[in-house]
Structures are given as structure tokens and as C-alpha cells.
Amino acid sequence: MEKEAVFDDIKLSDDEIYYPDEPYCSEKNEEGEGASNVVFSREAPLIGKDPAGTNSNECCGCSAKKLNFKGSEDLIDKENNSQQKKLSRQERIELGRVFQGAVTSMDWEHAERLIQLADPQTLNDLLCVGLDSVWFLTTKQEFQGVTGLIKEIVCHGAHDFTRATLRTSFLASCVSACHSRTMSLADSVTVMAQRLQERLQECNGDEILKAEAGAKVQKFTEWALKCIGFHSRCQGARDRVSHSSATEIELQLSAFKMFLELAGNHLSGRDFTEAFDAACFPLTLFSNSFDPGWASGISATVIQGLLGMLVEGGADNVNQCFLEASRFALGFASHYCKLGTMKCLVEEGNAIAFLGPLMRAAERGCMQVVQWFVKRGCRDMELCLALTAATSSSQVEVAAYLLPFVPSPVLTALSIEILKAAGERSGGSLQGVEFLLKSDFLGDPTATYSVADSIAKSSEDESVPSDLKSFLRERWSESAFEKGMRESHENFINFMRVLKRGECAISLRDLPAPLRVAIAYMPLYRECVNAGG
Numbered sequence: 046m047e048k049e050a051v052f053d054d055i056k057l058s059d060d061e062i063y064y065p066d067e068p069y070c071s072e073k074n075e076e077g078e079g080a081s082n083v084v085f086s087r088e089a090p091l092i093g094k095d096p097a098g099t100n101s102n103e104c105c106g107c108s109a110k111k112l113n114f115k116g117s118e119d120l121i122d123k124e125n126n127s128q129q130k131k132l133s134r135q136e137r138i139e140l141g142r143v144f145q146g147a148v149t150s151m152d153w154e155h156a157e158r159l160i161q162l163a164d165p166q167t168l169n170d171l172l173c174v175g176l177d178s179v180w181f182l183t184t185k186q187e188f189q190g191v192t193g194l195i196k197e198i199v200c201h202g203a204h205d206f207t208r209a210t211l212r213t214s215f216l217a218s219c220v221s222a223c224h225s226r227t228m229s230l231a232d233s234v235t236v237m238a239q240r241l242q243e244r245l246q247e248c249n250g251d252e253i254l255k256a257e258a259g260a261k262v263q264k265f266t267e268w269a270l271k272c273i274g275f276h277s278r279c280q281g282a283r284d285r286v287s288h289s290s291a292t293e294i295e296l297q298l299s300a301f302k303m304f305l306e307l308a309g310n311h312l313s314g315r316d317f318t319e320a321f322d323a324a325c326f327p328l329t330l331f332s333n334s335f336d337p338g339w340a341s342g343i344s345a346t347v348i349q350g351l352l353g354m355l356v357e358g359g360a361d362n363v364n365q366c367f368l369e370a371s372r373f374a375l376g377f378a379s380h381y382c383k384l385g386t387m388k389c390l391v392e393e394g395n396a397i398a399f400l401g402p403l404m405r406a407a408e409r410g411c412m413q414v415v416q417w418f419v420k421r422g423c424r425d426m427e428l429c430l431a432l433t434a435a436t437s438s439s440q441v442e443v444a445a446y447l448l449p450f451v452p453s454p455v456l457t458a459l460s461i462e463i464l465k466a467a468g469e470r471s472g473g474s475l476q477g478v479e480f481l482l483k484s485d486f487l488g489d490p491t492a493t494y495s496v497a498d499s500i501a502k503s504s505e506d507e508s509v510p511s512d513l514k515s516f517l518r519e520r521w522s523e524s525a526f527e528k529g530m531r532e533s534h535e536n537f538i539n540f541m542r543v544l545k546r547g548e549c550a551i552s553l554r555d556l557p558a559p560l561r562v563a564i565a566y567m568p569l570y571r572e573c574v575n576a577g578g
Contacts, residue, residue, distance in 0.1 A: 425455050
């Protein structure tokens with residue numbers, strides 16, 4: 046199965062763009078191993094060390110003196126040879142590090158000299174680094190410096206505009222989403238990972254491929270948040286994304302527009318479409334953590350401007366992305382029982398995928414949300430799956446509410462699968478299964494017993510949990526029914542004997558009523574206690 050088919054929702058169709066394959070900023074420790082705080086090779090020469098306490102020239106955590114490019118002679122030698130040989134991986138890493146530091150410290154002259162050392166592959170990397178810096182511009186001087194570097198990099202041969210556009214669109218969206226007064230960047234990493242796992246659970250497909258894609262997306266997300274934290278600390282904001290002013294946002298959007306004009310026809314409509322998708326993805330994951338009024342505030346202005354330029358460039362998946370965003374947001378709104386938000390997403394956002402949110406609400410026993418979806422109108426299969434979810438979680442009250450809404454033909458056709466699925470996911474508690482059977486969920490005692498008996502006798506079916514088989518064999522199988530009939534017959538005989546003996550001189554009818562009942566029904570009572578009622 047292709048990854049595109051497994052992750053249509055995530056749209057990670059190109060690993061080369063979304064998850065580059067080499068660490069770009071790995072430091073070497075004394076044993077020569079890569080440090081644990083590696084970010085991606087082709088993604089960004091970010092520095093894992095905390096720059097707090099360093100001067101502006103070493104905000105990136107390192108300086109040229111610490112690397113192989115130690116002096117002007119070394120720079121000149123490498124510049125002379127840059128067009129004659131390809132840089133080694135380690136040289137690319139070091140060059141990227143120094144370039145990142147030069148850009149952050151606004152040492153434009155140094156950065157321009159480094160550009161002349163780069164080979165074609167490294168130039169594409171530096172283009173990404175320069176473009177990523179756009180979303181952290183605060184002054185006109187920075188704008189002129191960064192845009193000048195981007196032009197210089199392109200003039201020297203950088204040509205991978207597609208990767209730079211997709212990557213920076215994702216980063217810009219993360220920057221906009223992280224403009225929260227209530228959540229730190231450390232918390233954002235946790236929230237993003239949690240939302241990603243929840244989203245993957247909704248996807249169909251091979252679990253191994255889902256796990257692999259999930260790990261890749263999470264690593265890229267962690268890179269973006271490290272990038273944000275790095276720039277934020279350099280700007281004096283500790284573990285928090287500083288809010289940009291209207292002037293700063295104008296500079297950032299102008300710089301990105303300049304890049305798009307520079308790229309020109311090198312970007313296709315497909316590139317703009319995928320960039321639009323990449324920009325929307327973080328917003329759906331962070332949607333539940335936005336501050337009130339985020340969408341109408343200045344924090345959303347950057348992403349609105351970015352998306353607008355991508356649409357002008359040729360992105361044709363706008364409706365698809367917005368529908369996906371509303372669908373995903375509906376899941377979170379239902380999780381937190383935000384009925385007003387749910388109504389807005391359904392009526393205004395055209396969110397129609399009720400199955401996932403309905404099933405999760407049934408599993409949690411959230412009756413209010415379940416009733417809301419049912420009243421809105423659910424398909425028969427959605428109701429049946431929600432009933433199964435409630436049954437497997439022993440949410441008897443919700444199961445009792447849903448049962449009358451599931452058509453009898455659907456229950457009859459899927460009765461065995463419903464009981465098996467409920468048993469598989471029950472976690473050891475079979476109260477939900479017992480509820481369905483006692484409720485005669487098929488509306489015919491014979492049919493209900495027959496279904497339970499068939500599962501109890503399926504000794505060769507390994508998909509049926511052993512505890513479910515044992516439970517049905519002991520209480521709901523044909524043999525259990527026959528045993529019950531025998532015991533009821535014996536209890537009837539015992540009762541009649543008591544009545545007959547009551548006619549003798551020692552009349553039992555003269556005994557107190559509670560004692561007479563105890564004598565007549567004690568064996569039956571004991572059997573009921575042993576059988577749990």
C-alpha cells in the first residue's frame with residue numbers, strides 16, 4: 046500500500062520534501078557520536094544548545110572559530126575550490142551552522158561570503174534557512190538583509206524552490222498557531238504529538254505504515270517548534286512566541302512575496318497546492334489550543350496572508366483543506382462537549398463525518414454528545430458502530446439509548462460481529478455484552494440465544510477472545526439453556542414437595558411466611574447467587 050493511500054488526510058506524499066533524510070546540525074561529542082538534539086540535515090542548521098546568556102554574534106550556539114572555517118585563508122581556499130568539488134557532509138553541516146549564526150546576528154557580509162563557498166546542494170539548504178528566517182523579521186534592516194541574502198543565494202544557483210516553499214509554509218503555520226498566551230512551546234510539542242496520534246487513529250490502512258508516517262511527521266513538527274524556540278530566544282522571549290506587530294507582519298509577508306516573485310515559473314500549481322496543504326496541517330492539530338478570538342486577531346494575519354498568496358499562485362485544494370479542517374475540529378469540539386462549536390462546524394463548515402466523533406463519545410459514555418449526533422441524523426451503520434463502541438466500553442446507558450435506533454435488519458446481519466467486536470475491545474468487562482443479550486437485542490429470544498451459542502461453539506475461531514467464549518458458554522449457550530431448564534424442573538419438584546408436606550399434621554402453612562419462602566426457594570436462591578442473578 047502506498048503512503049499516499051494510507052495518509053490521504055495527512056497528505057504526506059513526498060518524503061523528500063516533508064522529511065529530509067540527513068541530520069544537518071548534528072554536533073559531535075567526544076566519542077564522535079551525533080548529539081541527541083539533532084534536527085534535520087536538509088531542514089535547518091539549528092543549534093540544540095540554549096543561546097541564553099550568549100552575545101548576539103553567538104546566538105546560534107556556535108561561532109566560526111569553533112568550526113572548520115577558522116580563518117580568511119581557509120575561506121578563500123574553499124571559495125576557490127567550491128566550484129571544483131562537492132562539499133562533504135560535514136562541511137555542509139558546518140557551513141550551514143555558520144550561515145545560520147550569521148543570519149541570526151545580522152552579519153550580512155559574513156553570510157554573503159559563506160554563500161560563495163556553497164556547492165549546489167548546500168545552496169538549496171541555505172535558501173531554506175534564509176526563507177525560514179522571514180517569519181521572524183522585526184525590522185526594515187532585517188528585511189533588507191534577509192531578502193538580499195535570498196536573492197544572492199538564487200543568483201549563485203539555488204533552484205529547489207519547491208522544497209523551500211513547502212517547508213516554510215509548514216513553519217509559518219506553526220509560528221502562527223504558536224502565538225498563544227496560555228501555552229508554552231514545551232507544551233506545544235506535547236499537544237502536537239497527542240493531536241497527531243489521535244489523527245492517525247482515524248486513518249485507515251496498515252498500522253506499520255501509519256506508525257512510520259506518524260514518526261516522520263512528528264519529527265518534522267518537533268523541528269519546526271525547535272526552530273520557533275530558537276528564534277524566540279534570540280529575540281529575548283523565553284519559551285514563548287512573541288506576538289508580532291502589524292508592521293512586522295507586513296515585512297514578513299512582503300519578504301515571502303518577494304521570494305515567490307523570484308521563484309516565478311519554477312513553482313507549479315501542484316507546488317502551491319501542496320504548500321497550501323502543508324500550511325493547513327498544523328492549524329488542524331493546534332485548533333483546540335487557540336486563544337479565544339485567535340482567528341480574528343493579529344496572530345492569524347500571517348497565515349491568512351500566506352494562504353492568500355498560495356491561492357493566487359494556483360493552489361486548487363482550498364475547499365478540500367477547509368472541509369478537512371472542519372471535520373477534524375468537529376472531533377475535538379465533540380470531545381470537549383462544545384455543542385455550540387459543533388453546530389457551527391456542521392452548519393457553516395459543512396462537516397458531515399459524524400462516525401469518528403460519535404464513536405468516541407459512545408466509548409466515553411458522553412450521552413449529551415451522542416444524543417446531539419443522533420438528533421442531527423446518523424446513518425444506520427454509524428449508529429450500529431456507535432452501539433458496538435458503547436457496548437465494548439460497558440457504557441450500558443448509552444447502549445440502551447442507541448439500541449432502538451439501529452434497524453433490526455442491520456442488527457440481525459451484524460449480530461455476531463457486534464458481539465465479537467464488543468468482546469475484543471472490552472478490556473475484560475463484559476457488562477455491555479451481557480446487556481445486549483439480556484435486552485434480547487435481536488427482538489427474538491431464539492435468535493439471540495442462537496447467536497450467542499454459535500460464538501460459544503466457535504472453538505477454532507482465534508479471533509474470538511477466550512473470556513467471551515467462556516462467558517457465553519456458561520450462561521448463553523444451548524447447553525447452558527438446557528442446564529437451566531433441568532434446574533428449574535428440579536426446583537419446581539422441590540416446591541411441590543414442600544406444598545405437599547404442608548398438608549401433614551405438622552403444617553408448614555402455620556410457619557411464618559418468610560420461613561415458608563426460604564424453605565421452598567432456598568435451592569433456587571443459591572443457584573441464582575452462584576450464577577450472579
